[in-house]
Amino acid sequence: MALHSPEIVRTIDSFAPWFYEFDLGPYGKTTSKLPNNVKQIHETRLQMVNTALHVYLTSERLHTLSCLDVACHEGFFSIELAKRGVRQVLGIDVREESLQKARFVAQVLDIQNARFQQLNAEEISPQITGEADITLFLGLLYHLENPMICLRRTAAVTKEVCILETQVIDEIEGSTEWGAQAWTRDYQGIVALIDENAEFADKNPETGASPLAMCPSRKGLVTMLKHAGFGRVEFIQPPSDAYEQLARGKRVVCAAYKS
Numbered sequence: 001m002a003l004h005s006p007e008i009v010r011t012i013d014s015f016a017p018w019f020y021e022f023d024l025g026p027y028g029k030t031t032s033k034l035p036n037n038v039k040q041i042h043e044t045r046l047q048m049v050n051t052a053l054h055v056y057l058t059s060e061r062l063h064t065l066s067c068l069d070v071a072c073h074e075g076f077f078s079i080e081l082a083k084r085g086v087r088q089v090l091g092i093d094v095r096e097e098s099l100q101k102a103r104f105v106a107q108v109l110d111i112q113n114a115r116f117q118q119l120n121a122e123e124i125s126p127q128i129t130g131e132a133d134i135t136l137f138l139g140l141l142y143h144l145e146n147p148m149i150c151l152r153r154t155a156a157v158t159k160e161v162c163i164l165e166t167q168v169i170d171e172i173e174g175s176t177e178w179g180a181q182a183w184t185r186d187y188q189g190i191v192a193l194i195d196e197n198a199e200f201a202d203k204n205p206e207t208g209a210s211p212l213a214m215c216p217s218r219k220g221l222v223t224m225l226k227h228a229g230f231g232r233v234e235f236i237q238p239p240s241d242a243y244e245q246l247a248r249g250k251r252v253v254c255a256a257y258k259s
Contacts, residue, residue, distance in 0.1 A: 020076040044243040048236045048253040068132035071140040075102025082114035092119040124153040141166040142215040143208030155229030162256045171217045189220025230256035
């Protein structure tokens with residue numbers, strides 16, 4: 001059903017605060033709640049996603065591709081890929097209030113090739129979501145209590161590549177006793193436990209589905225992705241004008257390939 005101008009303006013205001021800045025043409029841009037010095041993160045992330053997918057988003061392949069956007073939030077990246085011409089995009093998120101924003105933006109922009117479904121990332125399966133040539137796993141890993149479950153399920157529905165973006169912690173490597181003093185095992189990177197209880201209690205839509213989160217180091221991330229079912233992992237170089245966290249390597253974007 002088509003929306004009329006006064007209704008669109010009222011809905012933009014009623015959905016505030018917004019996390020992303022969406023360009024809605026004659027209706028202007030939504031206003032992100034992020035501080036001005038942080039807003040650049042979204043543009044850098046989009047640049048790096050496009051870089052990671054440049055061999056896929058070609059005229060020869062673009063209109064044949066399917067994409068699953070895991071934890072799509074307000075649908076920013078789903079909508080960007082749909083606008084590029086990807087044949088079919090499914091965005092899933094655990095929070096219906098975020099998906100309502102995504103559906104609204106898609107309707108205002110008359111985007112027909114993206115749809116949105118409420119679903120926990122732990123419930124992804126070929127039977128529920130179908131398989132996708134490309135999966136997006138952006139800004140999610142470091143909010144998860146059970147990251148390996150979600151990564152394995154994402155790998156199971158990924159045909160070709162998963163683009164993942166996450167915070168990472170400082171690197172730690174070493175060995176530990178494993179059953180006896182003389183028996184040791186090496187560990188590849190490390191995972192930190194992060195308590196998001198305060199944000200979760202405040203119903204912050206940028207937290208996960210539970211208040212305990214796990215954030216890996218860079219090498220820990222590679223180990224996790226390979227155990228999840230991805231064959232190789234490549235990190236994407238941030239652009240010269242990247243948002244400061246991505247420029248300093250405190251956040252990373254990588255492409256995890258099935259083979």
